[in-house]
Structures are given as structure tokens and as C-alpha cells.
Amino acid sequence: MKVAVxxxxxxxxxxxxxxxxxxxxxAARVGAPVELAGVAVRRLDAAREVDxxxxxxxxxxxxxxxxxxxDLVIEVxxxxxxxxxLILGAPEGGASVVTANKALLAEDGPTxxxxxxxxxxxxxxxxxxxxxxxxxxxxxxxxxGDKVTRVLGIVNGTTNFILDxxxxxxxxxxxxxxxxxxxxxxxxxxxxxxxxxxxxxxxAILASLAFHSRVTAADVHREGIADVTAGDVxxxxxxxxxxxxxxxxxxxxxxxxxxxxxxxxHPAMIPRSHPLxxxxxxxxxxxxxxxAAGQLMFYGPGAGGSPTASAVLGDLVTVARNHRQGxxxxxxxxxxxxxxxxxGETLTRYHVAIDVxxxxxxxxxxxxxxxxxxxxxxxxxxxxRGDDAQLVVVSHEATDAAxxxxxxxxxxxxxxxxxxxVMRVEGTEE
Amino acid sequence: MKVAVxxxxxxxxxxxxxxxxxxxxxAARVGAPVELAGVAVRRLDAAREVDxxxxxxxxxxxxxxxxxxxDLVIEVxxxxxxxxxLILGAPEGGASVVTANKALLAEDGPTxxxxxxxxxxxxxxxxxxxxxxxxxxxxxxxxxGDKVTRVLGIVNGTTNFILDxxxxxxxxxxxxxxxxxxxxxxxxxxxxxxxxxxxxxxxAILASLAFHSRVTAADVHREGIADVTAGDVxxxxxxxxxxxxxxxxxxxxxxxxxxxxxxxxHPAMIPRSHPLxxxxxxxxxxxxxxxAAGQLMFYGPGAGGSPTASAVLGDLVTVARNHRQGxxxxxxxxxxxxxxxxxGETLTRYHVAIDVxxxxxxxxxxxxxxxxxxxxxxxxxxxxRGDDAQLVVVSHEATDAAxxxxxxxxxxxxxxxxxxxVMRVEGTEE
Numbered sequence: 001m002k003v004a005v006x007x008x009x010x011x012x013x014x015x016x017x018x019x020x021x022x023x024x025x026x027a028a029r030v031g032a033p034v035e036l037a038g039v040a041v042r043r044l045d046a047a048r049e050v051d052x053x054x055x056x057x058x059x060x061x062x063x064x065x066x067x068x069x070x071d072l073v074i075e076v077x078x079x080x081x082x083x084x085x086l087i088l089g090a091p092e093g094g095a096s097v098v099t100a101n102k103a104l105l106a107e108d109g110p111t112x113x114x115x116x117x118x119x120x121x122x123x124x125x126x127x128x129x130x131x132x133x134x135x136x137x138x139x140x141x142x143x144x145g146d147k148v149t150r151v152l153g154i155v156n157g158t159t160n161f162i163l164d165x166x167x168x169x170x171x172x173x174x175x176x177x178x179x180x181x182x183x184x185x186x187x188x189x190x191x192x193x194x195x196x197x198x199x200x201x202x203x204a205i206l207a208s209l210a211f212h213s214r215v216t217a218a219d220v221h222r223e224g225i226a227d228v229t230a231g232d233v234x235x236x237x238x239x240x241x242x243x244x245x246x247x248x249x250x251x252x253x254x255x256x257x258x259x260x261x262x263x264x265x266h267p268a269m270i271p272r273s274h275p276l277x278x279x280x281x282x283x284x285x286x287x288x289x290x291x292a293a294g295q296l297m298f299y300g301p302g303a304g305g306s307p308t309a310s311a312v313l314g315d316l317v318t319v320a321r322n323h324r325q326g327x328x329x330x331x332x333x334x335x336x337x338x339x340x341x342x343x344g345e346t347l348t349r350y351h352v353a354i355d356v357x358x359x360x361x362x363x364x365x366x367x368x369x370x371x372x373x374x375x376x377x378x379x380x381x382x383x384x385r386g387d388d389a390q391l392v393v394v395s396h397e398a399t400d401a402a403x404x405x406x407x408x409x410x411x412x413x414x415x416x417x418x419x420x421x422v423m424r425v426e427g428t429e430e
Numbered sequence: 431m432k433v434a435v436x437x438x439x440x441x442x443x444x445x446x447x448x449x450x451x452x453x454x455x456x457a458a459r460v461g462a463p464v465e466l467a468g469v470a471v472r473r474l475d476a477a478r479e480v481d482x483x484x485x486x487x488x489x490x491x492x493x494x495x496x497x498x499x500x501d502l503v504i505e506v507x508x509x510x511x512x513x514x515x516l517i518l519g520a521p522e523g524g525a526s527v528v529t530a531n532k533a534l535l536a537e538d539g540p541t542x543x544x545x546x547x548x549x550x551x552x553x554x555x556x557x558x559x560x561x562x563x564x565x566x567x568x569x570x571x572x573x574x575g576d577k578v579t580r581v582l583g584i585v586n587g588t589t590n591f592i593l594d595x596x597x598x599x600x601x602x603x604x605x606x607x608x609x610x611x612x613x614x615x616x617x618x619x620x621x622x623x624x625x626x627x628x629x630x631x632x633x634a635i636l637a638s639l640a641f642h643s644r645v646t647a648a649d650v651h652r653e654g655i656a657d658v659t660a661g662d663v664x665x666x667x668x669x670x671x672x673x674x675x676x677x678x679x680x681x682x683x684x685x686x687x688x689x690x691x692x693x694x695x696h697p698a699m700i701p702r703s704h705p706l707x708x709x710x711x712x713x714x715x716x717x718x719x720x721x722a723a724g725q726l727m728f729y730g731p732g733a734g735g736s737p738t739a740s741a742v743l744g745d746l747v748t749v750a751r752n753h754r755q756g757x758x759x760x761x762x763x764x765x766x767x768x769x770x771x772x773x774g775e776t777l778t779r780y781h782v783a784i785d786v787x788x789x790x791x792x793x794x795x796x797x798x799x800x801x802x803x804x805x806x807x808x809x810x811x812x813x814x815r816g817d818d819a820q821l822v823v824v825s826h827e828a829t830d831a832a833x834x835x836x837x838x839x840x841x842x843x844x845x846x847x848x849x850x851x852v853m854r855v856e857g858t859e860e
Binding site: 014018022025026028029126132133134137138141142143144145146147212275278290292293294295296297298299300301304306307309310311312313314315316317318321325326327330333335336 | 444448452455456458459556562563564567568571572573574575576577642705708720722723724725726727728729730731734736737739740741742743744745746747748751755756757760763765766
């Protein structure tokens with residue numbers, strides 16, 4: 001089994017290290033030796049975390065992929081190009097692929113799956129979602145006899161670190177981001193994490209697998225955490241909740257009565273008793289609900305060179321076993337072909353905190369605004385504060401459009417001084 | 431794909447129900463229809479949770495297994511015989527097997543694996559450990575490129591319910607057991623759960639897979655929870671810990687310098703900050719440590735007809751896919767062939783609470799007893815109580831034999847009134 005590794009950054013170098021250190025175990029588990037046949041890098045003379053024999057290094061990734069003797073290409077470059085061309089080239093040349101490239105899979109997964117299937121080769125990507133946590137294989141295989149109804153994931157370590165910091169220290173977003181950057185949990189340009197792009201790519205991959213449908217990053221409703229305030233976090237705390245950035249994929253009945261996929265990334269309040277609430281710092285976890293199994297959770301490190309390399313090598317062993325048997329894994333299935341529900345039609349719950357004039361009739365007026373949009377209120381908490389009062393309303397489930405329209409109307413009411421916090425509520429029973 | 435189900439109790443009836451309800455999805459995921467071809471029961475006229483067409487029922491399980499047209503036998507009878515003979519008969523007749531039978535696998539797994547391998551058929555058993563939680567497949571496949579170093583599991587819901595009740599209410603063991611029985615979490619004869627036999631079978635299965643070695647139930651050092659007192663639970667609480675019945679499988683270096691498997695089931699104190707500490711009621715969770723991936727946890731319902739059936743059907747889909755491709759899964763691997771470390775040589779930590787006479791020199795004498803056996807003390811807490819004082823000692827790691835000998839010596843010391851609590855400590859760094 002000859003392996004080419006494309007990219008020798010934090011993940012690639014750990015893959016190379018483990019291929020060496022675990023060589024005997026890998027050979028025993030596969031049933032044949034696994035040989036590192038080449039490593040494609042951008043610069044031959046760059047500093048690397050591991051020593052790679054010079055004769056294995058090349059800057060010509062395409063030529064490495066095209067070599068006749070390569071059985072497996074491990075792509076850990078990331079990004080769209082040249083990764084896509086290289087991944088498409090591998091099965092043409094007879095090689096299977098293991099990749100950690102969530103952005104590419106979420107943008108153009110079906111093209112990759114089709115190329116692999118057409119050539120009778122494997123394409124595995126456990127490392128693309130939640131690092132070392134085995135979640136794609138359980139969704140695809142362990143739960144293959146069950147009906148998954150909901151996936152709630154904390155799949156971005158950077159934003160979880162920032163929100164956890166805001167929760168424990170009371171800091172605002174900017175200070176918590178600065179600390180995350182100082183500690184290496186956030187990049188200098190934190191956009192991909194903070195604005196939810198990374199989580200949205202993972203949400204698309206999770207939704208595709210869970211619901212046997214094609215869901216791309218463009219289908220995912222996305223809101224980041226840059227607007228989460230210390231007040232939001234305090235407000236969550238007051239109601240026994242915590243703010244998390246969630247990747248949510250669930251089956252919902254659309255306006256046409258058909259089951260559709262709701263897939264979104266946004267900050268939400270979840271009760272502190274929920275298993276996801278105790279996921280601290282940069283850890284990841286994915287919570288899965290299915291009809292027969294009930295509630296499952298998968299927890300672990302969601303990033304890092306070594307954990308991600310563990311997931312890559314797990315896929316390598318599977319591909320190598322398939323290769324030896326002359327078979328391939330099942331490939332992707334999109335047979336259910338479910339539609340993606342527009343965010344406006346998705347049922348959600350809102351937590352809304354409002355500063356109002358403290359006078360008679362205010363609560364009635366606010367309640368009336370909710371009622372006009374057909375939104376039922378679950379709880380209201382009122383606190384007098386000098387001249388003002390604060391109302392905290394938690395709604396029952398309603399369409400996101402109706403809830404958004406309600407908040408818009410509240411903002412325009414004369415008795416409302418300010419809508420201080422609007423956030424969705426997840427992880428509770430209706 | 432023709433399926434025979436052996437046993438139609440709480441799991442079997444849910445398997446039959448899901449085979450019907452999910453028929454379209456199963457067919458799409460497998461690529462061919464999955465047909466229920468027969469159900470073996472003890473009595474044709476027994477009351478059942480699901481309606482099974484009369485013509486599918488038989489009391490002759492052996493004849494059903496021997497039928498030429500059966501591709502897959504699902505064994506959910508449990509126990510050693512006739513389950514073993516039936517499982518051994520299936521591959522001879524050309525059928526693969528999915529089973530939830532932990533007791534049989536832990537007693538005689540290798541015989542079953544060899545029979546399946548010889549016949550070129552599959553044997554899958556995800557449902558045997560921790561119900562619906564996907565843990566065996568992640569251990570066997572997702573972590574196949576990594577080196578697992580430790581598995582800590584809460585794998586018995588009954589004992590977790592009892593210990594959780596003792597922790598939250600302060601109840602003693604007998605009262606908590608009674609409540610568990612009243613609520614249906616414990617059986618009238620609770621021996622298999624309370625004495626750790628069930629957990630020990632699961633520990634053997636986990637250890638075999640994690641360490642690629644043959645470990646049977648007889649290799650597992652087993653202590654149940656019947657001797658856990660309200661005082662132990664209080665003592666754990668005082669040090670910020672909680673008592674859990676843990677199934678532990680870890681790699682340890684033996685006296686000969688070779689890596690060996692330590693596998694055991696016993697109650698232990700773990701810190702409340704440990705992810706396993708928040709596993710409440712009858713839930714299960716398995717915590718896995720590996721060199722590259724770090725710390726992972728898998729959480730969910732560990733028992734129940736419907737969750738267990740979900741795991742069975744996940745295996746069914748895998749076996750059916752293999753069947754269609756004319757291949758089989760990798761089978762068991764025991765290539766590492768590691769020895770099992772005797773409990774006496776296993777490194778553990780002890781928490782020991784001692785009622786002593788409150789006079790000068792007592793602490794020195796107690797410390798001396800630990801020192802004589804080469805046991806290093808991590809912390810001592812001393813509390814005066816009238817004439818007596820209580821010492822709570824937590825040791826560093828030492829061999830279990832040295833720790834047991836230390837406690838034995840303490841019990842015989844004149845200044846020691848009573849050793850009130852002895853319990854191992856897990857889930858902390860040394």
C-alpha cells in the first residue's frame with residue numbers, strides 16, 4: 001500500500017510522523033505494509049515538525065498523484081484549488097483519497113464522490129468534521145438502520161473557546177477574541193471561525209450524511225458570534241443557560257407537508273443541564289437524536305495536528321483494507337433527496353430581552369406584538385429598574401420569519417426603549 | 431437479503447418493528463430489499479410488543495438458522511446456550527451473524543470469530559456493549575490508525591442509576607437498589623449488574639478491541655457496588671469526586687517491562703470535573719484515551735429494546751452491504767497478543783478514610799505504614815472529631831498489592847479504630 005501525502009503542515013506532518021511510528025501496527029491491522037511514497041510540499045526547504053527523507057519530498061503534487069504506484073492520496077492542503085483538481089485526479093490514476101478538506105467537501109462534495117465512484121475508488125473524510133471525534137462513520141454506518149432526526153454540534157473550537165471565556169469571565173466578545181488569539185486558539189484573521197463559515201461547512205457535511213441528501217455550504221443559514229454581547233451571555237446565565245455556536249441539522253416538516261432539512265449555524269442559548277453545555281474551551285461535541293437510539297453524544301478535540309491525523313489514519317486503514325479485498329466502501333448516498341427548508345420557515349424559539357418604560361399596560365402591549373405574529377409566549381420575566389423595566393420573553397416554537405417580524409415590530413414600539421438581546425433557544429423540549 | 435431473528439423479547443421485537451417501519455430506507459441504504467424471513471421464539475402464543483405474522487414464527491431456532499435462504503442471523507436470545515450453537519451454526523449454513531450477546535462474546539468470542547472467518551462470513555456485535563452508543567466500530571475502525579492507551583467506561587445502567595441516586599439523595603445502597611427495582615432499572619435478582627458481571631463482560635470486549643488482544647471475562651478483575659456505603663459517597667463528595675462503577679482497560683508496563691493489558695471493573699472515585707462524572711441515571715458513556723486523538727467520549731442510552739435494536743440494525747446494514755459486494759468486514763484482530771496484567775501488579779491509587787485516636791504521633795504512624803509498603807502519599811486531610819480524628823489519605827500510584835497490604839496493616843494497628851472507606855481513584859493525573 002503506497003501512500004502519497006499532499007501537504008506537510010500541522011496535520012500532514014503528524015500524518016507522516018504516525019505513518020513511521022505506527023508502521024508495525026498499521027501493517028498488522030491492514031494485513032500489508034503501508035509505505036510512505038511521497039510528500040508534496042510548497043517549498044522543499046521549509047521548516048517542518050517532522051523530518052521527511054529528502055528523496056520523498058516534491059513540489060509537484062500533480063505529478064505525485066499521477067504516479068502509477070500510488071494507491072492512496074492523503075490530501076491535507078485545504079482550500080478549494082489545487083486541492084479539488086488533485087482529489088479529482090487521484091481516482092483517475094487509480095488511487096483512493098482520504099481528505100480533511102471540509103470547505104471543498106461542503107462546496108463541491110458530489111463532484112468528488114462521483115469521480116471516486118466512477119473509478120471504483122474510495123473517498124473518506126472523517127477528519128473534515130470535528131477533528132479526532134469519530135462522528136461521520138457513526139452517522140453513516142452505526143446509525144444506518146435508524147432514522148436520525150436532529151444533529152446539534154459544537155464543531156468550531158475557536159468560537160467555543162471565545163464563548164466559554166465570555167461565560168466564565170464575563171468578558172465581552174472583543175476581549176475574549178484577543179485572548180483566544182494570544183493563546184493560539186484564533187487566527188490573526190478570525191473571519192472563517194468567528195463568522196461561522198467553518199461551522200457552516202461542517203453543518204453541510206453532517207446534514208448530507210444524516211439525512212441522505214445533498215446539502216452544500218450555500219444551503220446553510222449562517223450567523224457568527226461577533227454580535228454576541230456580554231449582556232446576552234449574562235441573560236443566558238440568568239435563565240440557567242449558556243450561549244454556544246451551534247451547527248444544527250434537523251428534519252422538519254415544511255409548509256408543503258413534506259419532510260425537509262433545516263440546516264443552520266447560529267449562536268443559541270442551551271440549558272446548562274444539556275450535555276453540550278459542559279463542552280468547555282476549544283473542545284468539540286456532536287449531539288445526535290434518532291428515533292430508535294435516542295440521544296447520543298460524541299465528544300473530543302475538534303482540531304490540532306495530531307488528533308486530526310488520528311482521524312486521517314483511521315480512514316487510511318479502512319481504505320487499505322478495502323484495497324486489499326478489492327472492494328470499496330459504500331460511497332455517499334443521497335437517495336432521500338430532501339429539500340432544504342428556508343430559514344424563514346424553520347421553527348425556532350427566541351429569547352428576547354427588552355428595556356421598556358415601567359408603566360401599566362407595557363406587558364400587555366408586548367404580548368400583543370407577539371400574538372399578532374402568531375407567536376406563543378412560553379415565559380415572561382419582568383424586572384423593574386428605576387424608571388425602566390426589563391422584560392425577558394422566551395417564545396414557544398414559531399417560524400423564524402414570524403419571530404424576526406415580532407422583534408422588528410418591538411423595535412418600533414414607542415414603549416420599547418431598546419431590544420437588548422435577541423437569541424435563539426435550542427436543546428429544550430417544547 | 432433474508433434475515434432470521436432469534437428471540438423476540440424487548441430487543442428482538444424492536445428489531446422486527448424497525449425492519450418493517452424502516453424497510454424503504456434500509457433497502458435504499460443497502461441497495462437491495464431486506465426481508466424478515468423468520469422469527470424464532472420460545473412460545474408461539476406468548477404476548478409480544480409487536481405483531482409478527484404467524485407464518486414467520488417458529489419455535490425451532492436451529493431449523494431456522496439452517497435454512498438455505500437465510501443470509502443473516504440476528505441473535506438476541508442472550509445467554510450461553512443455545513445461543514452459542516446457533517451462532518456457530520449460522521456461518522456453516524452460509525449466513526452472517528449480528529448479535530448483542532456480551533456474555534457469550536466475553537466467554538468464548540474467539541471460537542465465534544474463527545467460525546465466521548473460516549466460513550467467510552461476518553460477525554458483528556455493536557449492540558453488545560453500551561447499547562445504542564457506537565463504540566465498538568469507532569474503536570475498531572476510526573481509531574485503527576492510532577494507539578489506544580486507556581478505556582474508561584460506565585457500561586452498566588443499573589449500577590450507574592443506583593450510584594447516582596446515592597450521590598444525589600444520600601441514600602444507602604439497599605434503599606437505592608430498591609428504588610431502581612421499583613422503577614424497572616434493576617431486576618428482581620440484580621446480581622449480574624450489581625456484582626459487576628455484566629460490566630466485566632463488556633470490559634473484556636472493549637479490551638480485546640482496543641488492544642488487539644484476546645481478553646475474556648475470566649481475565650477481568652471484578653468488584654461490584656454492594657459494599658459501597660453512603661459514607662464512601664459522602665467521602666467522595668468531600669473531595670470533589672463522585673463514585674462510579676468503571677470498566678477499565680488500559681495499557682500498563684508489567685514487571686517484565688512489557689506492555690500488558692490491565693482490565694478490571696470496580697467502583698472508583700473520579701473528579702466531578704471529569705466528563706464521565708456528569709453521566710447521570712441509567713445512561714452509559716465510554717471515555718477513550720489514545721496517543722494521537724487524545725481524549726474522546728461516547729455517550730448515550732446503554733440499554734433498552736429500541737436503542738439496542740438501533741445498534742443491531744446498523745450492523746445489519748453493514749453486513750448486507752458486504753454481502754452484496756461479496757466481501758466481509760475485517761474480522762477480529764488479536765495480533766498484538768498482549769498479556770493480561772495480574773490485578774496485584776496493576777498501578778492504582780487508593781482513597782482511604784481512617785478513624786484514629788486523636789493523639790500526637792498518629793499521622794506519623796499512619797504515614798509510616800504507607801511508606802513501609804513503598805506507597806507514596808499525595809494528600810492527607812485530618813479532621814478532629816471529639817476523642818477521635820479522621821484521616822483521609824489519597825495515595826499516588828502504587829501496585830494494587832502494595833496498597834491492599836497497606837490497608838491490611840492499617841486495620842491491625844492499635845491507633846486505628848476503623849478503616850471506614852477504601853476506594854480506588856481514577857480519572858486524575860498522577
